Amino acid sequence: MPELSARYNPQDVEEKRLKLWSEKKAFHAVAGRSSQGPFAVVIPPPNVTGVLHMGHALNNTLQDILIRYKRMQGFDAMWMPGTDHAGIATQNVVEKQIAKEGLTREALGRDKFMERLWDWKARHGDTIIEQLHKLGSSCDWERTRFTMDEGYSQAVREVFVTLYERGLIYQGSYIINWCPRCTTALADEEAEHKESSGSLWHIRYPFKDEPSQGVIVATTRPETMLGDTAVAVNPADERYAGLIGKIIVLPLTGREIKIIADDFVDRTFGSGAVKVTPAHDPNDFAMGRRHDLEFINIMHPNGTMNANAGRFEGMDRFEARREIVQALDDLGLMVRIEPHMNAVRRCYRCDTVVEPYLSRQWFVKMKPMADKALEAFRAGTPCIQPKRWEKVYENWLVDIRDWCISRQIWWGHRIPVWYDEQGHAFVARCEADARLQARAKHGKDVVLTQDPDVLDTWFSSWLWPFATLGWPIKNKDLQYFYPTAALFTAPEIIFFWVARMVMAGIEFMGEVPFKDVILHGTVRDAKGRKMSKSLGNAIDPLEIIREYGADALRFSMILNSGQDIFISKEKFETGRNFANKLWNASRFVMMNLSPEASGVSDFSQIDHAALDPASQWIMSRYQTSLAAVTEAIEQFRYSEAENTLYEFFWGTYCDWYLEMIKGRMDDINTQKTACLVLKNTLKMLHPFIPFVTEEIYSQMAGVETMLTLEAWPVPEAKYAHAGVEADIGMIVALVTSIRNVRAQWNIKPNDPVACVFVGPAATLERLRLNEAVVQRLVRIAGFRYEGSANGLKNCATGVAGEVAFFIPLGELIDIAREKARIAAEVAQMEKAAGAIAGRLANEGFVSKAPPEVIEKERQRMTELKARADEFNKALACLI
RNA sequence: GGACGCAUAGCUCAGCUGGUUAGAGCGCUGCCCUCACAUGGCAGAGGUCGAAGGUUCAAGUCCUUCUGCGUCCACCA
Secondary structure (H helix, E strand, C coil), rough: CCCCCCCCCHHHHHHHHHHHHHHHHCCCCCCCCCCCCCCEECCCCCECCCCHHHHHHHHHHHHHHHHHHHHHHEEEEEEECEEEEEEHHHHHHHHHHHHHHCCCCCCCCCHHHHHHHHHHHHEEEEEEHHHHHHHHCCHHHHHCCCCHHHHHHHCCCCCCCHHHCCCCCEEEEEEEEEEEECEECHHHEEEEEEEEEEEEEEEEEEEECCHHHHHHEEEHHHHHHCCCCCCCCCCCHHHHHHCCCCCCCCCCCEEEEEEEECCCCCCCCCCCEEEECCCHHHHHHHHHHHHCCCCCCCCCCCEEHHHHHHHCCEEEEHHHHHHHHHHHHHHHCCCEEEEEEEEEEEECCCCCEEEEEEEEEEEEEEEHHHHHHHHHHCCCCEEECCCCHHHHHHHHHHHHCCCEECCCCCCCCCCHHHHCCCCCEEEEEHHHHHHHHHHHHHHHCCEEEEECCEEEHHHHHHHHHCCCCCCCCHHHHHHCCCCEEEECCHHHHHHHHHHHHHHHCCCCCCCCCCCEEEECCEEEEECCCECCCCCCCCCCHHHHHHHHHHHHHHHHHHHHHCCCCCEEEHHHHHHHHHHHHHHHHHHHHHHCCCHHHHHCCCCHCCHHCCHHHHHHHHHHHHHHHHHHHHHHHHHHHHHHHHHHHHHHHHHHHHHHHHHHHHHHCHHHHHHHHHHHHHHHHHHHHHCCHHHHHHHHHHHHHHCCHHHHHCCCCCCCCCHHHCHHHHHHHHHHHHHHHHHHHHHCCHHHHHEEEEECCCCCHHHHHHCHHHHHHHHHHHHHHHHHHCCCCCCCCCCCEEECCCCCEEEEEEHHHHHHHHHHHHHHHHHHHHHHHHHHHHHHHHHHHHHHHCCCHHHHHHHHHHHHHHHHHCCCCCCCCCC
């Protein structure tokens, strides 16, 4: 058996295991191989531009725990990995790259730019996947998918065309969120509200007939006044009753606009009069429609003012704002300016202030799909955990709005629509189909051009659970693994992604794509701030892996995962220390194992009848822990499962059990128990810390063993003692060992005993032998204490009558420890029993508490008393 | 503006349907390099469970209000 070193070194072990897993394709799942059936999880595909951060580390560790656990339970556990093409993000990266060469994408041209993008993908696209490997993620790597794979792209086109045919996709001119920096439309979810301080400008719009008079309007975006085509007031507002229909001359432009009445206007806000800019505000747009107003677009797509802005043409929108405010002030029309907090929408990719912009885009009609998703949700799928997110999810589905899916960028799935010269649109799965349609319409071949835009990245992501499995081809994998079991993700993308996947799943597969949705917290720094590069507070998981090991990273992360997760570097010491403890305890056990014992693999190989009581006790504790861990994992309570394992292994197995059996390791059944309980504990720990557990296990077994392919331990009811019984077993173990020592040296209970302790005084002090044991002995017989002496360091030496004897120090440690422990427990039990007695004496309790509670309490009291008696008896036996 | 969450030891958090006299880890204090492990062992200090009311025989746990922090959603110009 190989010697293990005293300190666990994760780097070598992890590298070795990763190599093995990769060579053996350990995580590849085949449809229909297991009788247990499928258990599939799809990874939330990280952006190809991504580098591993703590959020990924958490998300993937959670998934890995589940998938390894299920694989050990014998399911065809399949974890689908892959990456997302991340439209705007990736395009931004490559644009920055070419900017260093002094190039822009426009200068390069679409084809060349796309080449650069694919080139970038080929070079850097696997970075995040490799990093996920290092974490120990047991993904089915052979299946790795990318949202712009050929097959996947086909699925995207199929979905677009099908939805179009079902009347769920339409094109139209609406106010959408426009990012002037990215020069593209954004979905509502991609334009994030952020509070910022601005101003509210109150401007007087003069009447045509009485230029000295006018209405005062308030606005947060004064530059949009150039596109105003009306002023609106509430029809019920008496202040303006006589003014409806009156003509106003719009300052700076001279355009004549009317005062209109509309219910939308809030009488209590500002002056009660609103400037109406139908081309630059969604509400105004709606009013413009209602009142048949003119739509005047005053901006270029890049946010500069266009020809409609008159003398402000060419200025950036914010520059124009300053100039216009100044100009109005010069005209004496700026009534007042007040500070105003408002929520400005910003591009989620580049943080640029989004402009509500009128443009022609493609939309998905969401209501019919959302209704189906709602119906499914109310019937119980998917099950969202924690429960508090259910309402958020449901509300979004109820208040669903149409989804703008076209993007004016180049990296992505090109919209499968072709136009003829007259502008007729032909929606088709491929260009050839479009040609056929065009020919049918025109009776001849015509020139077609494809829509230049691409689809929103989420328009491909929402197909992830089935498109990765080969849809629209109905192959074996798709049939077997769909729907998947669970989805782990951050709550931020519940709308972006989760809800839409549900809709697509129902629409195209007829089934919700996953049974459970587990929403986990955000990883934050010690101060509670989100980890981000710009804040400089990010902890790099790769650095942690280098320094502490991937196991340590995983272990500490899960241990700390409550709601949000607050992490500082020191936290990872816990995981590192645990792995080291595991390593050393195993080393100790292995050093004491005979070859026969090290091969033990089943509890039936242990002679239970011949087992020492301490081993019986650890078996019982092991059973309890196994049950608790299994239950916690089933309920996705990984932190709790891990904590239970930590307690069991460190606090019970190492601190108590290994100490107790130190003097008894020559017993084959003890060895077997120590070994088998350890092996099974390694299995239980494996989903959490796959590297170190597998390495130790392999060394114990003497052959390379892939733990994730080993069976998850099953409870062995016959070895399980319940609560009291187990503890009594423990005491009996110790009492027996004392008796054995006495018998060995032929000491009778009342024999005069002389005792000589040898060893450092401090050690004896620490062991509390001087108080607890020695004094008792002094009373029995003569005592002489020789203080610290060299030589027989680990023995207590004594003389019984004429016979000298040695008691192994380990035994005495056990006795002293256990005595103290029992005494403390007895005190606690007596206290508790007293408290219950008091309660039972309370009239209110007896008369009003439910009978079953009273009965329970009474039983508990009896039990506690009985147990305290047992403990006291045991205590009396301990010398 | 709407919805939700959190507040328990110096720090990070458990405490699951109210029912032992509230727990763990880290940190701190003291003693130990005892031959698996100092990334370790043993012992110890430290809490009126955010505040105020209420329900109950019984409240960290349920209800109301308040305070502080956080998250998500949102078309008051």
